[in-house]
Amino acid sequence: MSNLKFKISKTDGQARLGTLSTAHGDISTPAFMPVGTAGTIKAMTPEAVAETGAQIILGNTYHLMLRPGADRVDHFGGLHTFMNWPGPILTDSGGFQVMSLKGLRKMSEDGVVFKSHIDGSSHNLTPEYSMEIQHKLDSNITMVLDECTPFPATKKEAYTSMQRSMRWARRSKDVFVKRDGYGLFGIAQGGIYPELRRESAENLREIEFDGYAVGGLAVGEGQEMMFKVLEDTTPHLPVDRPRYLMGVGKPADLVGAVMRGIDMFDCVLPTRSGRTDQAFTRMGQLNMRNARHKNDTRPIDPECTCYACKNYSRGYIHHLGLCKEILGATLLSWHNLHYYQDLMRGIRGAIAEGDLETFAEQFTAEQAAGDMDPI
Secondary structure (H helix, E strand, O other): OOOOEEEEEEEEOOEEEEEEEEOOEEEEEOEEEEEEOOOOOOOOOHHHHHHOOOOOEEEEHHHHHHOOOHHHHHHOOOHHHHOOOOOOEEEEOOHHHHHOOOOOEEEOOOOEEEEOOOOOOEEEEOHHHHHHHHHHHOOOEEEOOOOOOOOOOOHHHHHHHHHHHHHHHHHHHHHOOOOOOOEEEEEEOOOOOHHHHHHHHHHHHHHOOOEEEEOOOOOOOOHHHHHHHHHHHHHHOOOOOOEEEOOOOOHHHHHHHHOOOOOEEEEOHHHHHHOOOEEEEOOEEEEOOOHHHOOOOOOOOOOOOOHHHHHOOHHHHHHHHHHOOHHHHHHHHHHHHHHHHHHHHHHHHHHHHOOHHHHHHHHHHHHHHOOOOOO
């Protein structure tokens, strides 16, 4: 029996239209989660994030445990009240960030001892401690601590890594505090090897989680291989629980992954790109620093209804980028997040109509056509 309610209302091929209910509200799936690494969606207010249509956001256990600390967040009543986001929150386990600290961490069966990138202080992140931190953060969706298998990895390396993640998954489940409207997701690993992905999925099903994530992707394997791994993994995950592809991705990644049975996504791209003057549009990605925009009176995307597109021209946003004004990062981040939510709304609508394949074809054609200069 899951602590989270997940109802699938329609399917179209492998794609699913659903609703995930938590203690802090419902999430329409497929869903994209903006990333709030340190308790904020960069350059955005919570109200602006909600205006884009986002229903759930992601917080980062690694960064929040270091600064300001889980106890301090707990003192303020949890992450929802601390950052003024009343909706659902998913927190990652910290595993990916710790694994990225090459030369600053030492892994054992117990967990990972690492040095903070902030002040060099030493910390020991175990499955049990990760659960404790995420509980204090008041996460609606908690992720098990896993080892993110690097790419490339030999089959033996991937197997050893996956097996450790499965042991850590069971330890995470053993200490997770069950509450209505709060859930724990397991993470399937196994590199690019189909039999390892299947074994991982079967192990997680045996432990039983409220949702299942596919980890260890978007780490350099490329889109074609990522889709192949999803095709090797999602059929072995429970059909009645949400499926989350971690750290993905570009718009085309989202469309393709939904068609392969994924329900949830997160990625830093919309806001990171916004801070480097890049805009995602129906016509593909635009570099707003490009001189061709300087006299352009059009909005970033003429079909977009975001705050930036309703109120500002490409020429103005181009000017902000050249001057490195903070407002430019805010407007582009707002637009990009709105675009991602628009894309998910379109995907959900297409699934509801049983016409996702046509939607995907039109999306690909529009992206390939590119942006047309004004006449």
